[in-house]
Amino acid sequence: MYFTQHFWELLFQGIRLGSLYALIAIGYTMVYGVLQLINFAHSEVFMSGALGGVFMLTALAGTNGNIPSGFSAFEYTALALIAGAVVSAAVAFSLERVAYRPLRKRHAPKLVYLITAIGASIFLYNLAGKLFGRNNLQVPESFHSGPVFVLPGSGPSGPRTVKTLDVLIIATAFVMMIVLDLVINRTKLGSGIRAVAQDAETAQLMGVDVGKVISRTFIIGGLLAGVGGVLYAMFHAVSYTMGFIPGIKAFTAAVLGGIGNVRGAMLGGLLLGIVESFSQGIIPNGLEWVDVVSFVVLVVVLLIRPTGILGERTGRAA
Amino acid sequence: MSTTSISELSAQVRRLRKQDAWWKNPMLGRLAIILALVLVLSILTNQVQGSSSDYTLLFKSSWFSSRGAQYVIGGVLIWIIAEAWRIQGLRRIAGQTISVAGRRTALIVPRSFTRQYSRLAGFFRWLIPNRWFRRVLVLAVVAVAIFLPYLGLFTLPYFQSVLAGQVGVYVLAALGLNVVVGWAGLLDLGYIAFFAIGAYTTAILSGKLPVGADGNPEAHPPIHLNLFFAFPIAVVLTMTAGLILGAPTLRLRGDYLAIVTLGFHEIVLQLAKNNPHNLTNGPLGATGISTFRFNLFGVHYDWNPTDSKPYWFLAIGLILIVVFAFRRLEHSKVGRTWTAIREDEVAAAASGVPTVKYKLMAFMIGASTSGFAGVLATAKITAITPDNFPLQLSIFVLAYVIFGGMGSLTGVIVGASLMTFLPFFLQGPPSWFNSGKPVVDPKDIPMWVGAVLLTMMIFRPQGLIPSKRRAQELAQAEHGVGDADAMTEPAEGVAP
Numbered sequence: 001m002y003f004t005q006h007f008w009e010l011l012f013q014g015i016r017l018g019s020l021y022a023l024i025a026i027g028y029t030m031v032y033g034v035l036q037l038i039n040f041a042h043s044e045v046f047m048s049g050a051l052g053g054v055f056m057l058t059a060l061a062g063t064n065g066n067i068p069s070g071f072s073a074f075e076y077t078a079l080a081l082i083a084g085a086v087v088s089a090a091v092a093f094s095l096e097r098v099a100y101r102p103l104r105k106r107h108a109p110k111l112v113y114l115i116t117a118i119g120a121s122i123f124l125y126n127l128a129g130k131l132f133g134r135n136n137l138q139v140p141e142s143f144h145s146g147p148v149f150v151l152p153g154s155g156p157s158g159p160r161t162v163k164t165l166d167v168l169i170i171a172t173a174f175v176m177m178i179v180l181d182l183v184i185n186r187t188k189l190g191s192g193i194r195a196v197a198q199d200a201e202t203a204q205l206m207g208v209d210v211g212k213v214i215s216r217t218f219i220i221g222g223l224l225a226g227v228g229g230v231l232y233a234m235f236h237a238v239s240y241t242m243g244f245i246p247g248i249k250a251f252t253a254a255v256l257g258g259i260g261n262v263r264g265a266m267l268g269g270l271l272l273g274i275v276e277s278f279s280q281g282i283i284p285n286g287l288e289w290v291d292v293v294s295f296v297v298l299v300v301v302l303l304i305r306p307t308g309i310l311g312e313r314t315g316r317a318a
Numbered sequence: 319m320s321t322t323s324i325s326e327l328s329a330q331v332r333r334l335r336k337q338d339a340w341w342k343n344p345m346l347g348r349l350a351i352i353l354a355l356v357l358v359l360s361i362l363t364n365q366v367q368g369s370s371s372d373y374t375l376l377f378k379s380s381w382f383s384s385r386g387a388q389y390v391i392g393g394v395l396i397w398i399i400a401e402a403w404r405i406q407g408l409r410r411i412a413g414q415t416i417s418v419a420g421r422r423t424a425l426i427v428p429r430s431f432t433r434q435y436s437r438l439a440g441f442f443r444w445l446i447p448n449r450w451f452r453r454v455l456v457l458a459v460v461a462v463a464i465f466l467p468y469l470g471l472f473t474l475p476y477f478q479s480v481l482a483g484q485v486g487v488y489v490l491a492a493l494g495l496n497v498v499v500g501w502a503g504l505l506d507l508g509y510i511a512f513f514a515i516g517a518y519t520t521a522i523l524s525g526k527l528p529v530g531a532d533g534n535p536e537a538h539p540p541i542h543l544n545l546f547f548a549f550p551i552a553v554v555l556t557m558t559a560g561l562i563l564g565a566p567t568l569r570l571r572g573d574y575l576a577i578v579t580l581g582f583h584e585i586v587l588q589l590a591k592n593n594p595h596n597l598t599n600g601p602l603g604a605t606g607i608s609t610f611r612f613n614l615f616g617v618h619y620d621w622n623p624t625d626s627k628p629y630w631f632l633a634i635g636l637i638l639i640v641v642f643a644f645r646r647l648e649h650s651k652v653g654r655t656w657t658a659i660r661e662d663e664v665a666a667a668a669s670g671v672p673t674v675k676y677k678l679m680a681f682m683i684g685a686s687t688s689g690f691a692g693v694l695a696t697a698k699i700t701a702i703t704p705d706n707f708p709l710q711l712s713i714f715v716l717a718y719v720i721f722g723g724m725g726s727l728t729g730v731i732v733g734a735s736l737m738t739f740l741p742f743f744l745q746g747p748p749s750w751f752n753s754g755k756p757v758v759d760p761k762d763i764p765m766w767v768g769a770v771l772l773t774m775m776i777f778r779p780q781g782l783i784p785s786k787r788r789a790q791e792l793a794q795a796e797h798g799v800g801d802a803d804a805m806t807e808p809a810e811g812v813a814p
Contacts, residue, residue, distance in 0.1 A: 038573050055373055102776050109795040111803035112779045114505050114576055115720060119771025122713055126765035131361070131377075133370035134761070244709070248584070251577055288592045295581035302574055303566045 003281040008151045009160040010281045011274060016166055018273020019173035023228030024250035025257070025265035026180060027092070027221025033197035033260035034217050035100065036110065040117040042225060043247020044124035045092045049226025050233040050242060051128060052087030053080040054139050061140040073143035080142060081172070081230050088226025092218040095120060101211070129240035137238045169231045176227055177266050180220070184262055193217055197260055245291060249276075252298040258308025267309060272297065349397050356393035360386055362769070365759055463634055467627045478626040480742040485735050486633025487695040492718040492734035493640050493727070494687025499716065500725035500788065501653060502680030503660035503803035504568075505576040508583030509715050512685040514590065514707040515559055516552040516692025521604035521702055522597075523548045545610050548693045556689030557682045564681040568674050572805035583709055590704040603703030610697055621697070629698050636694065640687065641727055647683075648727075656680055661791060661800045677804060710764055717771045723781025725788035732783055737767070 003010070024046050031039040057080045061068055068076055099120045103113055147161035184190040192213045195203035204210050232246065253272040257264025272294060279293040280286035301308065340346075360380045368376040380386055445451050462469075467478050491513060498506045525542040567578045593600035610621040610632065621628050647653050655676045658666040667673050696702055714737075722733020741763045745756040758766070774781065780789035791802040 036573075038577060058373075099772060099776065107796045107798060108775075108779065109792065109802040110573060110805035111499070111503060111505060112775050112792070114573060114805070115716065116772060116775040118507065118713055118716070119768050119775060121768070122710065123765055123768025123772055126762070126768060127362075129368075130762060130765060131368045132373055133368050135370045137370050248577065248580060252581075255574070255577075285592075289588070292585050292588050295578075295585050298581055299566065299578060302570055302578065306570050306574075 003278070006160075006281055010277045012151055012160070012162065012166070014274030014277030015270060016169055016273070017277060018253075018270035019170050019177075020228050020232055020269075021246065021250050021253045021273050022266045022269025023173050023176060023224045023231075024246060025253040025269045026177070026262055027225045028251050029254040029257070029259055029262060029265040030193065030197075030217050030221050032254065033262075034193065034200070034214050035104070035113070037100070037113045037117060038251065039221075040114070040247075041095055041099075041120040041124060042092075042221065042250075043243035044121050044128070045088050045095070045222050045243075046225040046229045046232075046247060046250075047125060047128060047240065047243030048091045049084040049088030049222070049229030050238050051132065051137070051229075052226065053084030053230030054137055054233055054238055056080045056083035057140045057142055058138075061142060063138055063140055065140075067141045067144050069144060076142040077168070081227055084230035084233075085223045085226035088229060089219045089222035091124070092222030092225070093215065095124075096215055096218040100214075104211075104214070125240050125243060132240065134240060139233050139238055142234075165234055169234070172227060172231060176224055180224065181263065181266075183220070189213070189216060249294050252294055252301075254308075255298060256301050256308055258310040258312045260312045261308065261310050264308055264310035264312075271309075345401055348401070349394075352393045352397045353390065356389045357381060357386075360389040362762075362765065365755075367759065367761065460634070460638070464631065467630055475626065476746075477742075478630065480739065482626040482629035482633060483695065483698045484738045484742065486630055486637065487691050487698070488715060488718060488738045489731055489734040490633065490637055490640060490694065491688055491691040491715050492722070492730050493637070493644060494684045494691070495715050495719050496724060496727070496730045497644065497647075497680050497687070498684035499719055500730070500785070501648065501656045501660070502677055503656075503801070503805065504572060504677060504681060505716075505803075505805070506579045506681065506684060507576050507712055507716065508563075508579035508581070508586075509684070509688055510707050510709075510712040511579075511583040511586040512556040512559060512688035513692040513695070513711075514586055514704075515556050516548075516689030517696040517702050517706070518590065518598060518604075519552045519555055519689070520545060520548045520693045520696040521607050523551065524608040526604040526607050542608070545608065545693065545697050546612075548697075549690060552689040552693045553686040556685045556692075560682040560685030561678065564678045568677045568681065572803065580709070580712075583707075583712055587704055587707065587709070590707075598704075601704060603701065603706075605701040607696055607700045607702070609700060623698065623700050626698075629694075633694060636690070637731075640690075641731075644727060652676065652679065657787065659804050660802065663801065663804055663806060673804075710767075713771075714764075714767055717767045720774055720779075720781060721770055723784040723788070726781070726783055726785035729781050729783035729785065733781065736782075737770070741766075 024042065027042050027045065028039060031037060031042065057076060060076045060079060067073075099116050100113070103116060143164065145163040145165040147163055148167055149162050151160045151162060184193060192203070192208050193216070195206065195208050196210055196213045196217075200210050203213075232242075236242070249272060250269065253268035254265045255268070256272055257266070257268025275297060276290050276294055280290060283289050283293070361376060364376065364380040364385070366376055366379045380389075466472050466481065471477055472481060491509070495506065495509050498504050498509075523543045524545060563579065563582050564575075567575050590598045590603075591601055609623055612619040619628075621632070655666070655671055658669070658671060659673050659676060663673055699706075715734075718734035718737045719730050720733075721737055722731065723729025741758065741760065744758040745760050779792050788802070791800065794800055795802040
């Protein structure tokens with residue numbers, strides 16, 4: 001049977017995809033925690049990070065097809081990741097400043113928030129389409145992705161080898177998540193974020209600058225989404241509409257893990273990636289139905305356990 | 319104890335607050351905002367489209383060019399005028415204070431002017447809420463709408479087609495979404511999915527789908543109905559779809575509905591594209607869908623897709639029926655229940671209102687109206703593919719409702735007509751004006767729609783022609799009194 005034959009390969013693919021979903025889902029879940037807002041524009045934050053990384057790579061490596069090696073390969077990759085993270089964080093920050101802060105100052109109702117997020121999302125990705133063309137962008141390779149080790153089981157064309165790119169994606173994602181977990185649980189900023197998510201008004205009385213915390217929450221979400229975007233760009237098509245599907249799936253992952261719960265988002269992302277990957281192996285013509293499967297997963301999770309696997313942690317900002 | 323002079327202390331305070339920093343001057347801050355706006359506008363209004371091979375193209379052509387210079391100069395001029403006006407205003411206020419102290423009248427208005435003005439204003443204050451005046455006004459507007467295809471611009475077939483295929487259809491759809499967003503306070507982002515269900519139902523009932531398994535067009539099923547019968551069938555189908563989707567999700571926190579409906583739209587699109595059992599014919603869709611026929615009481619009339627006028631008349635008729643029904647609904651028990659749920663769900667539930675049931679009702683009514691509009695649209699365009707129902711379209715219809723003023727039937731009709739008509743007006747038929755070039759590139763329309771949504775929500779969430787009640791709710795919610803939506807946790811708790 002296809003599924004049992006390819007179990008390890010599918011699992012590995014699921015983890016690779018899932019770790020990216022987790023990176024994006026963290027942004028959703030943190031913003032939902034402090035503002036109780038589904039930040040639809042987060043998918044555009046992700047997209048802008050991917051674009052930033054691609055532009056950086058193009059500026060460094062050019063489009064002549066030469067693959068850098070040695071230290072420059074490492075350097076280019078790192079710079080692309082940083083560029084993506086910075087661009088995404090900048091977009092997320094200005095989004096909060098321009099779109100959400102006026103609403104927050106007015107205590108706007110939730111419907112207004114959501115529609116603003118939708119408007120920002122559609123505006124941003126169409127603006128990106130106008131600025132950088134509506135075709136897929138060329139992504140120069142920043143390093144030679146050679147085989148690292150071989151997975152057990154056999155793939156469609158011989159055994160599946162794990163390549164440098166795969167290792168890079170998973171390692172970066174996991175390092176980012178561990179660092180974030182430390183930041184959330186060990187630092188002053190992290191306790192500020194947790195306090196605002198729990199009860200914004202009381203946090204304000206205790207001397208937490210709620211505006212600043214919300215702003216920084218957006219920046220952290222943007223940083224992670226940007227790194228996720230650059231990693232995604234390395235094995236996937238990059239265009240102005242690339243954000244939508246990963247964005248909505250990352251939100252599914254956040255709900256799956258328990259919205260507002262950062263560890264839940266990590267777990268949910270990994271789980272969703274694995275579910276998707278397995279469904280490709282189990283369902284005939286699985287690739288066509290992947291999106292449908294993940295939405296069905298969302299609805300089923302909402303039905304059975306609306307608070308997610310690890311439980312939700314939300315409040316409402318002042 | 320050390321002694322500090324007051325001047326030293328104040329200097330210290332000033333240093334701490336950085337009040338003496340020249341860049342903290344609010345005037346310069348306003349200049350920066352205006353310049354940023356102008357630079358963004360310079361990109362947005364630029365006809366040039368960026369390219370994926372030269373990322374800096376658009377920046378070069380809209381900033382580092384005469385165009386950019388014009389925009390910056392314009393922005394600086396606006397800033398200077400605005401600041402001068404502001405300073406003038408401040409001076410006048412200061413002058414008034416002094417003159418009051420000197421017991422001099424600050425502003426003299428001729429009494430005759432005030433009297434005339436107040437008489438005119440009084441007339442309008444009497445006229446506008448007058449019931450008979452309103453009835454005459456509505457009749458006049460309907461009459462103008464019916465004869466629109468014979469007036470000026472609209473005698474062009476291009477604009478007639480826009481009227482019938484866009485304005486009529488989307489006004490109808492927006493009226494339905496208004497029930498969901500405006501009245502029940504729920505956010506439905508997959509509204510066009512129901513539209514697509516209506517459209518595919520139409521294609522199936524007119525015998526063009528499912529296509530035979532071997533691609534043989536003769537293998538069509540023998541169903542071939544007059545499309546007027548597609549209306550009730552599509553309504554029933556979309557209502558069922560709305561029930562299936564809404565029943566589980568409406569028990570949850572309201573904002574989950576938004577994402578689930580968005581996912582539902584994507585699922586419907588995937589189903590249409592993946593062509594299960596050859597039901598939808600995949601990306602090719604259906605062509606040659608038949609259209610409306612009237613054959614009753616000895617009167618026989620066939621609608622003809624090449625002439626848009628009859629479709630417009632039909633659309634107006636349907637809109638009138640829907641508006642009449644919805645007006646009745648708005649002030650009925652159901653409508654008042656929606657208001658109660660919107661304003662305070664907990665209080666409504668405590669008063670014995672089954673909130674989930676009423677929210678579901680709104681959702682189903684919205685869905686069925688969308689299916690209704692889908693039938694009308696399909697009969698007009700006679701060919702559908704999954705690409706006719708992109709996700710953006712759902713958000714567009716939401717934008718029409720928001721722009722016009724959610725909760726207000728007049729507002730929604732005006733908003734939807736304006737926002738569907740304007741893009742086609744600005745594109746124009748070939749050689750319309752602007753020497754055949756579109757004023758706004760059609761590819762930029764979604765961007766403008768997003769910008770409209772964003773600015774409306776930030777500056778005028780109640781919309782162009784707001785419903786009084788809705789505007790008040792939004793204002794009250796901002797002061798922490800009640801809600802303006804059904805977005806919080808349902809009072810009845812989570813699913814059992």
